[in-house]
Amino acid sequence: MEQEEEEGEVLISELKRQLDNEDMDPEQRIMLLNNGLNKVLNSAAFQKNSGLLTRVKSQLYHSGILRLCVHLLSHYPSRLQGNWSATATLAHLISSCCVGAEPGSHSEAFLASVMDGLLSLASQLMSQVESLSLFRKVMDSVSWLLAAHTHLTAQVFSSAQYEQIQLCDDITVSLICIQMWIQTCTDSSNFLSDLSDDAILLLLKEAVCQLAHSSDATVGGASIKLILLMAGQLGHRLPSLQLNFKGLDRLLEKDWSGRGFDQDVDQLIAIIQSEKPVINQLEESTESVRAASVIQAAWRSYQTRRRVKNLNRAVSVLQRRYRTRRRREQEQQEAQQQEEEFKYRECVRRQQARRSFHQRQRQLLQLLPPGK
The missing domain is CATH 1.20.930 (Transcription Elongation Factor S-II; Chain A)
Structure with missing residues (x-):
């Protein structure tokens, strides 16, 4: 030894x-x-x-x-x-x-x-x-x-670098992030139980955010798998999905049914609806309108933050698009100018040919003897 x-x-x-x-x-x-x-x-x-x-x-x-x-x-x-x-x-x-x-x-x-x-x-x-x-x-x-x-x-959740990764629009990057959390929860059975309530809610928000903003089936399937994994390991300690993410069950039914993982979708919807109290249709409609307003406000603020963070890239894209459009317009103008010049030259050529033809006719007429 x-x-x-x-x-x-x-x-x-x-x-x-x-x-x-x-x-x-x-x-x-x-x-x-x-x-x-x-x-x-x-x-x-x-x-x-x-x-x-x-x-x-x-x-x-x-x-x-x-x-x-x-x-x-x-x-x-x-x-x-x-x-x-x-x-x-x-x-x-x-x-x-x-x-x-x-x-x-x-x-x-x-x-x-x-x-x-x-x-x-x-x-x-x-x-x-x-x-x-x-x-x-x-x-x-x-x-x-x-x-x-x-x-x-x-x-990790408070890191500016990880926030930059979260704001990335690349599907592969989003999928790798969700898979990273799934792997962490799987490798350590005590990982979720050792997290604070705030950290658990932040992890849930990341998964739900992917469900709301992504349309890719692999990202959606991985996000649902992560939420189900958290529900299975945390049990009653899992924050209420119905209270924290109103309308999530309808989002799952509308956007994620029939995408190849219906069993997971149905299981998550069942978990959400098991928390849902019996309310009348009017109250549910009012809550839906309020939730929609909150979601729209959150989405607008998210877009604003993303635009601010990616301002340099956006400016570069706008400049590149402007230069491309200017170049295309110049090419069109040059092509139009060349076409007009070609038409003008063709018109001049025809006029010259017509004048030459008439001159030859006049010369031939002059050669004829005068009529009696």
Whole structure:
């Protein structure tokens, strides 16, 4: 056992010694960390001592290597755009090291910095179509970290980077986010029960928001699955869907029936309607109008926030559209001008031909002898 621990310490010391080389640029450090951390973790994982891996992860933290990883992840991703894969791999390894580690008294601040780094990287990857697989990899790392450290959920929901991810219109990004929460709830049976009531309501709002704003069947099916998973694990602690999301049952019947997951839709509608008190039709109509007004106001405010946040992109799009329209108008004007010039030249040519014809006729007439 002591020999196994000494082997891990030697690998960590060697990795730290190599990282002390000040001539290395950030990209070289990331490649070295990916190789070194893989070697250290694999060496500990294949040992018979079950507690060795946890001790190795703690040693990586106390040696300062994990802090260096977080520093690279937080400050240098934008400079490594040509090597996003290596950066995503580093994020994956950092998350793995934080699951089961014992960082000590300052763990909360360190774990918060790890989560900030992961979300910052994810927000940069989501806007690149070719990097969506890496975005999924980083969000999987976020899921592992949340499953092991539930208290970080509040940080995720209050994060500006995660809000930026939520505002993304890409269907794949929305689906990956919902699947991330499903995976977290599945991996940790205590995840939902350890959440505060506010965090549970925020998670429900994210799923319901996707049902209200998305028309994609995969996103809708995943959102319904997440709500059913929360209902199954939380039981009576689940916030009232009828009180917090009025009209959700009608939305499910209207927009999501017949989309390939009717059983889940019917189950969720049954849960909602089991909460619903018996009210007369007039009261229900009044509540529907009020709910519709609230939804419309929320939707308008959501659109306004999104427009403000995406103002630069909107301005670029408008400028691009204006330039395209101007170019199209100029091309049309040039084509029209060329057509008019062609018609004018053709008209002149015909007039000249007619004049030449008449001149030849007159010349021929002049050659005839005068009539008697």
